[in-house]
Amino acid sequence: MSDTLNSGEHRTVLLRGGEVHSPADPFATAMVVERGHIAWVGEEGAADAFAAGVDEVIDLEGALVTPAFVDAHVHTTATGFALTGLDLSAAASLAEAAELIRAHAAARPGDRILIGHGWDASRWPERRPLAREELDDLTGGRPLYLTRIDVHSAVVTTALLDLVPGVRDLDGFHDGRAPLTGDAHHAVRAAAFAAVSPLQRTEAQRAARAHAASLGIGTLHECGGPQISSEDDFTGLLDLARGEPGPRVVGYWADLDVERARALGALGAAGDLFADGSLGSHTACLHEPYADSAGHSGSAHLDAAAIAAHVVACTETGLQAGFHAIGDAAVTAVVDGVRAAAEKLGLARIRAARHRVEHAEMLTAETVAAFAELGLT
Ligand SMILES: [Zn+2]
Structure with a gap:
C-alpha cells in the first residue's frame, strides 16, 4: 500500500x-x-x-x-549492529557458535572490527564460553567483540585487547576463558566501537532506519553523546537521513556544552546526559539505600545547580535540555534544577521549551505533578 x-x-x-x-x-x-x-x-x-x-x-x-510512530530514544548505530552483526543467540553449542564466528569473519573481510552478541554458555553442553586463543584462531587474529546475551560481559580477541593499552590492569580483566566484566569490559567496548569503519557504521545506520520504516516508525530520536557514541557517528547519521529516503532523524546530543550540541546539528543538548546510572548496576540514584546492597544508594552525576545552569543555557539558546534520570533522587534533582531555571527565566519560557527526561523510572506523586507544571516530557 x-x-x-x-x-x-x-x-x-x-x-x-x-x-x-x-x-x-x-x-x-x-x-x-x-x-x-x-x-x-x-x-x-x-x-x-x-x-x-x-x-x-x-x-x-x-x-x-x-x-507514523516516533521512537523517542534510539541508539541507531548500535541498533543496526544488533540487526546486521553476528547473532549467536541461536547457537546450541560452543562448536556451533565457533562455526558461526568463522563464517562471519570469512564473509566480512573488509571489516576492521567484527561485532557480535547473544552467546550464552550456560545453555551449551560444553558449559564454557569460547577462550581467547580459540577466538584468535577463528578470526585469523582480527579484532572481535562478542557480548554475552545480557550485554554486561564480553569475550574478545587478543587483537582487540591490543587496541586498549592498560586493559590488563583494569577491574574485570580476566585472562584465559572468563569473559571481561566491569571497567575492562567498558574500555574494550569503547575501543571496539571506535574501531568501526565509516562504511560499517553507515551500513548499520541504514539497516536500523530500514527496520524502523518496516515497523511504521516515521521519526527516530537519536540519543548520541561524547560518552556513548561519537561526533562522526552523530553527524554521519544526520547527513544520511537528509540524503536518503526513510525515517526522519532528530538528533539529541548529551553534552553540557550547549554550543557544541548546536554546532553538531542537535535539536537538544539532551538524551543520555547522565544524572545517575542504572538500577541493574545499583548506580541509579535513590533517596533510600538499595534493599539488596546495604548502605548503597547509587551515584549522582549532576546536582540540581548543574541541572539548573544547563536548562538556563539551553533555553536561552533555543535548544531542548534533557537528562537521563532513573532513581527517585535523580528525578528530584532534575525537577529541582528545572524549577530553579524557571525561577530565573520565567515558567512560561521553560514550559515552552519542552525539556525532556529520559527513563524517569521512579516517579512519585510530587515529581509527576512537577513534570506537568514545568512542561517536562
Ligand atoms: Zn539511551
Whole structure:
C-alpha cells in the first residue's frame, strides 16, 4: 500500500473500510490522500462522494491506519549492529557458535572490527564460553567483540585487547576463558566501537532506519553523546537521513556544552546526559539505600545547580535540555534544577521549551505533578 502512495506523487487515493486513527475525527473509517498529503478524513457515507473523483480506491479491509510512530530514544548505530552483526543467540553449542564466528569473519573481510552478541554458555553442553586463543584462531587474529546475551560481559580477541593499552590492569580483566566484566569490559567496548569503519557504521545506520520504516516508525530520536557514541557517528547519521529516503532523524546530543550540541546539528543538548546510572548496576540514584546492597544508594552525576545552569543555557539558546534520570533522587534533582531555571527565566519560557527526561523510572506523586507544571516530557 505504501508503494502505491509513494510512487503516485500526483495521484489522488481514497482509502476506505478501515479504522482511521486521528484526533480530527475519532470515528473516521476513510481518508483521501492527494499529492502525498492527507486531504480529508471522515466516515464511510461521506467517502462515496470522493469515490468517482479519485485515481484509486483502496479497500482497507478493516485495517487500522495511524500516523507514523516516533521512537523517542534510539541508539541507531548500535541498533543496526544488533540487526546486521553476528547473532549467536541461536547457537546450541560452543562448536556451533565457533562455526558461526568463522563464517562471519570469512564473509566480512573488509571489516576492521567484527561485532557480535547473544552467546550464552550456560545453555551449551560444553558449559564454557569460547577462550581467547580459540577466538584468535577463528578470526585469523582480527579484532572481535562478542557480548554475552545480557550485554554486561564480553569475550574478545587478543587483537582487540591490543587496541586498549592498560586493559590488563583494569577491574574485570580476566585472562584465559572468563569473559571481561566491569571497567575492562567498558574500555574494550569503547575501543571496539571506535574501531568501526565509516562504511560499517553507515551500513548499520541504514539497516536500523530500514527496520524502523518496516515497523511504521516515521521519526527516530537519536540519543548520541561524547560518552556513548561519537561526533562522526552523530553527524554521519544526520547527513544520511537528509540524503536518503526513510525515517526522519532528530538528533539529541548529551553534552553540557550547549554550543557544541548546536554546532553538531542537535535539536537538544539532551538524551543520555547522565544524572545517575542504572538500577541493574545499583548506580541509579535513590533517596533510600538499595534493599539488596546495604548502605548503597547509587551515584549522582549532576546536582540540581548543574541541572539548573544547563536548562538556563539551553533555553536561552533555543535548544531542548534533557537528562537521563532513573532513581527517585535523580528525578528530584532534575525537577529541582528545572524549577530553579524557571525561577530565573520565567515558567512560561521553560514550559515552552519542552525539556525532556529520559527513563524517569521512579516517579512519585510530587515529581509527576512537577513534570506537568514545568512542561517536562
Ligand atoms: Zn539511551
